[in-house]
Amino acid sequence: MTSDSNRIQSIRGFADILPSATPVWRQVETTLQATLAAYGYDEIRLPALEHTELFARSIGEVTDIVEKEMYSFEDRNGDSLSLRPEGTAGCVRAGIQHGLLHSKEQRLWYAGPMFRHERPQKGRYRQFHQIGAEVFGLQGPDIDAEMILMTGRMLRALGLGDVRLEINSLGSAEARRAYREELVSHFRAHWEALDADAQRRLETNPMRVLDSKNPQLQAVIESAPSLMDRLDEASRAHFEGLTRILDAAGQPYTVNPRLVRGLDYYGRTVFEWVSDALGAQGTVCAGGRYDRLVEQIGGNDTPAIGFATGIERLVSLVTERFGVPEVAGPDAYLVVGDEAAMGVAHRLSERVRDQSPGARIRVHSGGGSFKSQFKRADRCGARYAVVLGESERASGQYTVKDLRGDEPQRSLDENELIEFLSAGQH
Numbered sequence: 001m002t003s004d005s006n007r008i009q010s011i012r013g014f015a016d017i018l019p020s021a022t023p024v025w026r027q028v029e030t031t032l033q034a035t036l037a038a039y040g041y042d043e044i045r046l047p048a049l050e051h052t053e054l055f056a057r058s059i060g061e062v063t064d065i066v067e068k069e070m071y072s073f074e075d076r077n078g079d080s081l082s083l084r085p086e087g088t089a090g091c092v093r094a095g096i097q098h099g100l101l102h103s104k105e106q107r108l109w110y111a112g113p114m115f116r117h118e119r120p121q122k123g124r125y126r127q128f129h130q131i132g133a134e135v136f137g138l139q140g141p142d143i144d145a146e147m148i149l150m151t152g153r154m155l156r157a158l159g160l161g162d163v164r165l166e167i168n169s170l171g172s173a174e175a176r177r178a179y180r181e182e183l184v185s186h187f188r189a190h191w192e193a194l195d196a197d198a199q200r201r202l203e204t205n206p207m208r209v210l211d212s213k214n215p216q217l218q219a220v221i222e223s224a225p226s227l228m229d230r231l232d233e234a235s236r237a238h239f240e241g242l243t244r245i246l247d248a249a250g251q252p253y254t255v256n257p258r259l260v261r262g263l264d265y266y267g268r269t270v271f272e273w274v275s276d277a278l279g280a281q282g283t284v285c286a287g288g289r290y291d292r293l294v295e296q297i298g299g300n301d302t303p304a305i306g307f308a309t310g311i312e313r314l315v316s317l318v319t320e321r322f323g324v325p326e327v328a329g330p331d332a333y334l335v336v337g338d339e340a341a342m343g344v345a346h347r348l349s350e351r352v353r354d355q356s357p358g359a360r361i362r363v364h365s366g367g368g369s370f371k372s373q374f375k376r377a378d379r380c381g382a383r384y385a386v387v388l389g390e391s392e393r394a395s396g397q398y399t400v401k402d403l404r405g406d407e408p409q410r411s412l413d414e415n416e417l418i419e420f421l422s423a424g425q426h
């Protein structure tokens, strides 16, 4: 007997995605991927493990992700490696390494698990899945607008047309530097009103104080100076260009001057799609422009913008709204009388699969009486049971029973049976 303490459990925050959930996952993934293809994006596949330095240099040394959420370790050679907490850094690294960014436009998408040692809760996991995309080589606000419209289309295609769009501009590095100083003075003047986290952030990453969800801080955040009012001229023009296209395209949005994002590489446009139906973890899709990053990690000066969606959050919204589709059983379950019948069953079912690759046939395995085989056929949700007993083999006529409806029993010869099963669900 196995006792509970003897059983190995999954790691906290690392979820199994069970067969009852995978159809919704697949639906979400294929919908997003089809939309990316429709806008001319190409897929890139990237490693889950990278040098820790890549993330420190791109996401930023003083971000929560790099400071306290990465799964980092020394490998057997003594190199510091980290499981990727997101996909942008690796995509930029690969783009530079393989010469994909040399003075040409690239539209790339990727999918896969990401890893962050956060406190697990609804919508927040330590292994989670993203589908993300990055565009390189385009600097105007037109691509920002198109990317936002594309992510909106993805959400509508999933039946989530009510998710809200928030946008902001983080301006140029110089504008942010000046703004940061102003912000620090503002919060210093209200030092006692800050919580410990905000006091710590004020030293390391003051703009992140604006992101605090602590209700006691809202008044002092509300009265803080706004970066939107201090944008450099070029960033202001860029942002106005973006809002003009969104307005013309009829895409509603809210300008949220406190939208600062948790990764350091952003400048100018940032955006988030936020749902009210997910509690605290409401952001289902987020991204922005990062024109300095390619150069910062060793490439040529290349403008870039990207986004990533959290698949767990999308699956959760789709499931809450539309329920879980029933996992369909096979089209037919072949009940076999003896070993000779087993041979016939496999010959038949292979011919059906040759003829109709979409047909779903399960041949009984593991022996047992007709009665117990029928029970299994029923339990797996098969539409029809096909009986291959001794008398059927002798007569060459096979019995087909409808397990879900009330179609009369059929008696078919081998060719008729293959035709019948190849036609799929009837």
Ligand code: HAM
Pocket (backbone or CB within 6 Å): 085, 086, 087, 088, 116, 118, 123, 124, 125, 126, 127, 128, 129, 130, 132, 133, 134, 262, 263, 283, 284, 285, 286, 287, 288, 305, 306, 307, 308, 309, 310, 311, 312, 313
């Ligand atoms: P991010 O905002 O850190 O951005 O993550 C993007 C999305 O991933 C979030 O909006 C959320 O849906 C999902 N996500 C993040 N952390 C978790 C978690 N612990 N559990 C479940 N879902 C989570 C990025 O990762 C950027 N690389 C996006 C980007 C691409 N910006 C430019 N290009």
